[in-house]
Amino acid sequence: MKSYFSNATETTADDSNVTSPLGGANVAPRSSALSNRLTSVLSASYADSDIRDALETLDIRGTHNTPETRRQLRLDVQKEVISCNGKIVADFGKVAAQLKQLGSVIVDLQQICAEMRKHVSLSKQETAAVLDEASTLIEQKSETETKQRLLDAFNKHFVVPEEDLNTLVSSAEPVDDHFFAILARVKQIHNDCQVLLGGEDQKLGTEIMEQSSKQLNSAYQKLYRWIQKEFNSLNLEDPQINSSIRQALRVLAERPSLFHSCLDFFAEAREYILSDAFHHALTDTVSGAETDRSVKPIEFSAHDPLRYVGDMLAWVHSAAVSEREALEALFVNEGDELARGFKSGISSEPWSRVDGEEAPVFDGRKALNDLVNRDLSGVSRSLRQRVELVIEGHDNPVTTYKVVNLLAFYKITFSKLVGPESNLVEVVSALVDSTFKHFEILMRDQAHIYSTDPHSTTPPDDLSVPQFLADQLEVLTSLMKEYNASVGATSDVKEQEENRFTPVLRVALDPFLDIAKSSANDLDDTKASTIYKTNILLAVRTTVSSFTFASATHLVPISNVLSNMRMELLDIQRQFLLGTSGLQKLLTALEPFSQHHSSKAQSESTTTRTQNLAEIADLAAFQPDTLSAISQQLDDFLPSALMDATDNLKRVRNLSLVKSVTEEAVEEFCRDFEFVEGIIIGADEARGTKVDMSRIEMESDIVSVSVRGTQIGGDEAEAEGKHSLRALFPRTVGEIRVLLS
Template sequence: MASSYTQEGPAPSPVDRLETPSTISSPSTTVPRASALSNKLTSVLSASYADREIRDALETLDERGIENTPETRRRLRLDVQKEVIQCNGEIISEFGQMAEEQQVRRIGEVIASLNKCCKEMKEAVSAAQRETTPMLEESTSLLGQKRDVETKQQLLEAFNKHFTVSEEDRLILTSSAEPVNDEYFVVLSRVKKIHKDCQVLLGSENQRLGVEIMEQSSRDLNAAFQKLYRWTQREFKSLNLENPQINSAIRRALRVLAEKPSLFQSCLDYFAEARERILSDSFHAALTGVSSTGEHTSAKPIELFAHDPLRYLGDMLAWTHSATVSEREALEVLFISEGDEIAKGIQAGIDSEPWSRPEDGVTEVFDGRKALEGLVNRDLAGVARALRQRVEQVIHGHEEPTLTYRMANLINFYRVTFDKLLGSDSSLLATLTELEESALKQFRSTLKDRVLAAQNDPPPPSPDLKPPEFLLEALEQLKTLMKTFDSSLTPVSSRERVFEPVLEAALDPYLDVCAALAKDLDGPRGAIFTLNILHGSKNALAPFSFTAEKLTEIDDTIEEIEAKLIDHQHSFFLRSSGLLSLLTALGPRRRRSSSPTPDGSGENGDNDDGGDNHSPVPTPSEIRTLPAFQPAALTQTSQTLDDFLPSALMDAMENLRLLDSEAARAVTDEAAARFCDDFELVEDSIMQADAAEVGGGPERRGGGGEEEEEGGPAALRTLFPRTSAEIRVLLS
């Protein structure tokens, strides 16, 4: 084979073959050779260089470090064949050496020896297997039995661990000598789970075991709940609501006891009784400084340091409010933060104890806030009783109306506060409501006594017609009452309605007494006296918004009385000026209201004709024939008017000197305005009479000082020269 490889020369490359003389010189063979070349190129170009063999060949060439040159590419195949021939020659040389040394024969002998040894070992193994097979089968059976026993043992251990309680745990759960701590609740939770899981055992074929375990767990649970119930009662006796550790234990105990509704309710009742005793003792200690056990407290006793009855009452109510807030805040931790857990526990207890359901079968959902308010209400029952007793003593021990009203207002303040704090169903709130009514009743009673004293022996009006002393005292007292009420928590929308009974009791009776005194006064003195009283009352009520209705009523009364005084002053102007005779003569021509009659009394001018309502209305030509308009009478009236005008306002104000100056000025100004209107009426009548005498000539309306014809009648305007403009200036 080697010689065949060596005899061959290097294969010509495709390029060399294309350039040989044979291909050039032989035109007849050009086409076939060109076709073979194209086929070769096509096959080369269509070859896939992704084949594994080609990749390996390329990697081998890369490892050999051959440069890619034309010479290398032409000799590549020859070099590879040469290397293969050399390798084959080396193998033949080595095998020849081994044949010469007989090494192959020795290898065959070794292999035969090994085969014999293996055969003997195989026979020994077969014999040993036949002897050990029974032993293996027996051991396999024993191992299976062992696994079954171990499985049963594990099941037994798991069952005992889950469904049985050790004696140590049972002592922790039921013995009263053991404390109620976290370990107790852990054991209790485990026993409850055992009791619940017994339902699985009751559903199996062997129910006896489930019944026995359920009976035992039921006895353990009952004993555990009784222990927890007694422990909770002991803790309630000396429960410090400010201690968070105790609160935590009590909260946990209440959550657990909620699963037994009867025990839970019994605990709440016991807790309410215990807290009632504790709070009552604390209230007694706050009042006297000595607790029910005889121990002295460090706080100042209210009964010794609150000498003022209002402060004494305020201190008691403030202590009650502080205790209520503290009690509510402490109990909120028990019933609000744990409300859902307690509600779930109660529902679970009702489901497990059907006999604990109400007769109607409807179970009310536990409301933590409602339970809190009810418990706080029961806790404060003893304090409410003691508070009622002492407050009633304070109220009935004082007969000062102002003081009793301030007490009632103070109680009202705390009543509104407790209404927001405890709700409208609280017994403490009911107590405060009754105490407030009692204080108001005492207030009205003392006021009634004072009013009776003023009614039975009223002092006569003073010469200056000022409000009497008893009214001034009543107004000062009323100011104090209104200031006290103004600081109350009564809503603004209802203040006027709430304070109305106080006004009826503290002001109206005194005004009635003053009205009776005013009836005994003659002339305008009664009206002045009444106005002074009303103005004083109005000044006292004006600063307060809740007296608006009463102020309106007083203003209406003042307006009516001032109208009478205006009529009186008007009458004074008419009589003093002499104008009354002229107005009386004109009769129905008077269009002004409240013109006085000849006797000086004021009446409505629309129907007032000077005393003769049936006399005809004089015409302008008839006016000169009236006695009051005769020259002598008219001259005298004019003289009287001139004498009156310089001091008219001063004289009129002197009539009302006992009235408030501002009110007297307003009344006098209104009366003067009416007088000016009446004077204008007289002036118009005189001018019309003069005009009718001369045929309506306008020159006579200007008023002259001489007669138009010698020996004829004198002009009335000449005898009565004053004009309405002058009168208004003089009386302004």
């Protein structure tokens, strides 16, 4: 392009220098046209796409910018355009020829299609009936296939194959997992019949339900017979119940009548087996392949009732534990499953419950206890017979009571093991009562023997406890030790119930104590009788107080009686001191005055009282010779008074009691002496006899006599015929207390 424009510029410049042939007149217009053209060229925008395309076309053509070329350019271009148009026309001619050929082909196709439409229309008319029939057949096929699928599904769900039915009801086929699977399927079919019964046609549902019911009944009967057969050969001594039996019982629980009948059969079988085993344990070693020489039959120890009964109870306890452990896996671990089966079975057996009552609920632990109890019913009967037989032939009360405690212990143990309402507990409880009654009979017979034998109940010379009572106290001690070692003492404390040992005391102590007390009537001496009774009560109290359960009921009554005996002993000691000292004579003589003085001392005047006291000197006991003799007797008594008083009760078998009674008796003796002393001093003052105040100190509180301190000479008293009582009886209460302390 540069060359083209440069050439054009140069050409234009040359043209400008050319002199117009027309001369100078044409120079101005030519110059003006050139200027316009240049202005037009220069004002053109070379950014225009058309110009750019034209310039590129010129550049491609390789046209040189020469005057000749510029003059021929338009013609060349028009020539080329014409040439191109001619080629185009020629090409369109070819296209037109081809289009003509295509048109003829299309016309031929249209003719062919028309003919084909005619043929199709004819064919459609001819095949319409066939197509309708084919559509009908297809619909029928679809319906048939649907019915076939329904039939297959129905047969698969509601129809049990013949071989499965044979497995379900035939006794020759085993009871295994396949049997339970078929049984579950039949039960499902029976339940699903409710859907069929809800339709319009109930005949099919009724037939299938009736058929499935027959199949289920046959299956349950087969299962029932199979379980009975397994129970006959089942060994509960060592292994647990296997899974098949547990599963079979879970399924059979859906028929409560068969389930209970099966349990009844099992209980009868186990009762026979356990009874036979108990018999073997009693008479021979346990049956087995080899005999254990070290195990001896229980009957070998029948001579020892305690060991014999203990061995039998231990065997029964071991059997009960083994039986419970073997059956616990079934009734406790499988209790929920059995309860659900039992609940669902009630609806299928509505006759199993009474009208108006709720459906019974299956309790696994109660069923376990009941079954174990029924299994041991035969053993319980044998146990009762043998225990009663051996107890009736035994006459040792201590051993009998030990058997009572042993039975009571096992009663509590069996109550925890098989329930307090079980037959086994009732049997043991009855044995406890019967054995204790036999113990009471033995005690009463022994007491009757002693009561009818005067020689054995005669009080000993030393007034000690009679030998029969001492022996009985030893028996009672053994009984209390046995009871204390048993569970009875603990249960009494915990349960705060009536003391269970009280009946024992009533038969083992009270009758013998009454016999011993009544034997005291054989003693003519009241003192000996009192000492004898005291020794008996002391021995009984010592024995009973060693145990709380025994002292709770008998210690207080015995202590009360002993208190009365102590008062009698105190009176005996007091009478002994008064009689030995001679003071009793003075008290006897002063008894009217003491009663008169004590009752009227507050109301009488001093003069009257003085007159009464003055009369005492006229009493026989207060005459000089008599009073001097009594005073001398008192002086002889005082040095050994305590020893003599203690020796007076030496046959009492309790030194502390003797000491306390003696001390109290001495105190009462001192009060009596103080009374007599006061009366003597008052009598002397009332009579006006001489009283030596430096020697005698008046201490009496009974008679308030004011001693003036005047002394009357002995000669004056003798001249007047009066004697001084105080001079004849000079001892003071202070001296007495010192000498007897």
